[in-house]
Amino acid sequence: xxxxxxxxxxxxxxxxxxxxxxxxxxxxxxxxxxxxxxxxxxxxxxxxxxxxxxxxxxxxxxxxxxxxxxxxxxxxxxxxxxxxxxxxxxxxxxxxxxxxxxxxxxxxxxxxxxxxxxxxxxxxxxxxxxxxxxxxxxxxxxxxxxxxxxxxxxxxxxxxxxxxxxxxxxxxxxxxxxxxxxxxxxxxxxxxxxxxxxxxxxxxxxxxxxxxxxxxxxxxxxxxxxxxxxxxxxxxxxxxxxxxxxxxxxxxxxxxxxxxxxxxxxxxxxxxxxxxxxxxxxxxxxxxxxxxxxxxxxxxxxxxxxxxxxxxxxxxx
Amino acid sequence: xxxxxxxxxxxxxxxxxxxxxxxxxxxxxxxxxxxxxxxxxxxxxxxxxxxxxxxxxxxxxxxxxxxxxxxxxxxxxxxxxxxxxxxxxxxxxxxxxxxxxxxxxxxxxxxxxxxxxxxxxxxxxxxxxxxxxxxxxxxxxxxxxxxxxxxxxxxxxxxxxxxxxxxxxxxxxxxxxxxxxxxxxxxxxxxxxxxxxxxxxxxxxxxxxxxxxxxxxxxxxxxxxxxxxxxxxxxxxxxxxxxxxxxxxxxxxxxxxxxxxxxxxxx
Numbered sequence: 001x002x003x004x005x006x007x008x009x010x011x012x013x014x015x016x017x018x019x020x021x022x023x024x025x026x027x028x029x030x031x032x033x034x035x036x037x038x039x040x041x042x043x044x045x046x047x048x049x050x051x052x053x054x055x056x057x058x059x060x061x062x063x064x065x066x067x068x069x070x071x072x073x074x075x076x077x078x079x080x081x082x083x084x085x086x087x088x089x090x091x092x093x094x095x096x097x098x099x100x101x102x103x104x105x106x107x108x109x110x111x112x113x114x115x116x117x118x119x120x121x122x123x124x125x126x127x128x129x130x131x132x133x134x135x136x137x138x139x140x141x142x143x144x145x146x147x148x149x150x151x152x153x154x155x156x157x158x159x160x161x162x163x164x165x166x167x168x169x170x171x172x173x174x175x176x177x178x179x180x181x182x183x184x185x186x187x188x189x190x191x192x193x194x195x196x197x198x199x200x201x202x203x204x205x206x207x208x209x210x211x212x213x214x215x216x217x218x219x220x221x222x223x224x225x226x227x228x229x230x231x232x233x234x235x236x237x238x239x240x241x242x243x244x245x246x247x248x249x250x251x252x253x254x255x256x257x258x259x260x261x262x263x264x265x266x267x268x269x270x271x272x273x274x275x276x277x278x279x280x281x282x283x284x285x286x287x288x289x290x291x292x293x294x295x296x297x298x299x300x301x302x303x304x305x306x307x308x309x310x311x312x313x314x315x316x317x
Numbered sequence: 318x319x320x321x322x323x324x325x326x327x328x329x330x331x332x333x334x335x336x337x338x339x340x341x342x343x344x345x346x347x348x349x350x351x352x353x354x355x356x357x358x359x360x361x362x363x364x365x366x367x368x369x370x371x372x373x374x375x376x377x378x379x380x381x382x383x384x385x386x387x388x389x390x391x392x393x394x395x396x397x398x399x400x401x402x403x404x405x406x407x408x409x410x411x412x413x414x415x416x417x418x419x420x421x422x423x424x425x426x427x428x429x430x431x432x433x434x435x436x437x438x439x440x441x442x443x444x445x446x447x448x449x450x451x452x453x454x455x456x457x458x459x460x461x462x463x464x465x466x467x468x469x470x471x472x473x474x475x476x477x478x479x480x481x482x483x484x485x486x487x488x489x490x491x492x493x494x495x496x497x498x499x500x501x502x503x504x505x506x507x508x509x510x511x512x513x514x515x516x517x518x519x520x521x522x523x524x525x526x527x528x529x530x531x532x533x534x535x536x537x538x539x540x541x542x543x544x545x546x547x548x549x550x551x552x553x554x555x556x557x558x559x560x561x562x563x564x565x566x567x568x569x570x571x572x573x574x575x576x577x578x579x580x581x582x583x584x
Contacts, residue, residue: 201428
């Protein structure tokens with residue numbers, strides 16, 4: 001048995017040796033450094049890309065106000081969009097965007113919740129086998145295909161049903177409804193599946209019916225998740241360009257009803273960006289529309305985070 | 318290695334006509350698919366007494382308990398008869414929601430809803446159409462007193478139930494069950510997630526509650542069975558091996574398998 005050194009805090013004859021051994025780098029510590037380096041590099045690159053996009057859009061977008069001296073208020077509330085003649089009131093597009101977004105979300109949400117309840121509570125097996133692939137397929141269809149179907153089917157149908165050209169907010173709503181439905185449904189399914197099983201058991205054991213259990217316990221405790229799903233759906237609808245552009249009619253005028261041609265921020269951007277010259281007012285005005293889109297998506301993001309945080313507080317145990 | 322015991326050698330008591338039974342099962346069998354989880358359980362539960370179901374893990378005691386208020390519907394196949402007030406409630410056309418109002422259940426893990434303490438208790442009442450605020454308040458106080466929780470929470474009824482301690486949550490779950498004024502209370506290892514002090518509180522509550530309710534409790538803890546129950550059934554590998562008054566079970570077990578289990582040879 002070696003002599004035991006109880007005074008570990010005092011150097012002894014072997015301390016130098018141990019000092020060297022405990023401080024030198026090994027393969028393990030070097031791997032740590034390399035791994036950390038790669039992670040930081042990737043994070044840095046992503047932050048750089050996002051930050052420069054934000055800076056680019058913002059600087060281009062505010063040029064309308066700083067260089068062309070258009071007042072922000074006039075831009076937001078003006079209803080005359082004719083950039084070539086110096087009139088840039090973006091209100092028609094802002095209203096159009098919000099109209100199709102809210103309308104699509106309002107129509108899609110009940111369908112999404114119903115489908116999600118069916119898939120999780122009523123018939124989980126058939127839900128997983130039949131509906132899951134359908135929903136995944138709907139997500140994967142390119143938006144131009146949705147737009148094309150809208151153009152070939154929905155627009156003529158509306159023309160036939162209510163008259164007019166068939167282009168307009170209602171056709172855009174219909175197309176967006178199909179496009180956001182899978183997003184909202186699959187996220188609602190996730191949030192319903194996350195409701196603890198013992199909530200359901202507790203409710204049933206108290207003599208509550210299946211419907212009471214679903215409506216008062218399961219949906220209630222999944223509320224924040226469902227809200228998040230709806231907001232994600234709205235973000236998708238708000239940002240969708242191509243499909244909307246194909247069916248909404250692209251008239252930059254204040255929409256008077258649901259069946260006359262209108263336009264959204266995105267549809268105006270995609271249809272106008274090729275016809276303008278960099279640095280001129282018409283071009284800057286489009287960048288300002290892009291800035292509004294960016295701010296809205298930041299807003300949707302913040303809203304989702306806010307809701308998630310509140311939901312978390314509620315579920316802590 | 319677990320010894321092989323004969324399933325033929327059992328000692329299951331039956332009750333004479335003088336004893337009022339709250340619930341009784343006849344040849345109750347439970348199957349999970351091809352897995353025969355419970356064989357021929359013939360047990361009667363005397364009214365206003367606590368009956369403990371003991372046995373090792375996987376002995377079928379929880380499965381049996383869950384069958385009694387039809388919580389196994391859709392999970393397992395249950396055959397045989399469950400008699401309640403002269404009605405066989407193990408039939409497809411029986412209203413399971415009514416059964417569960419009369420035969421309440423408390424689970425192993427405290428499972429209050431993420432609602433306020435008050436909302437937890439009035440949930441089932443509201444679902445059954447009780448609307449008057451005065452009625453609801455009265456039932457809240459009565460059930461919380463019944464579960465010996467009133468003094469601890471009377472000033473914080475609108476706080477989240479999840480802010481309570483584990484023991485308080487479990488007593489809230491008991492209060493939630495008795496708010497429906499059931500006849501029978503089923504408890505599935507109600508104390509296994511609780512510390513000793515909370516366990517004592519729950520046990521005291523149960524001893525008080527047996528004056529009004531018939532209680533059937535599944536427990537892993539033999540001392541707990543000895544402390545609270547009047548009757549005790551021992552389950553082994555899906556069979557009811559012995560069912561006797563608790564005193565007899567622990568002082569004078571009738572058959573070898575029970576003797577070994579009580580002595581701590583397995584389980």
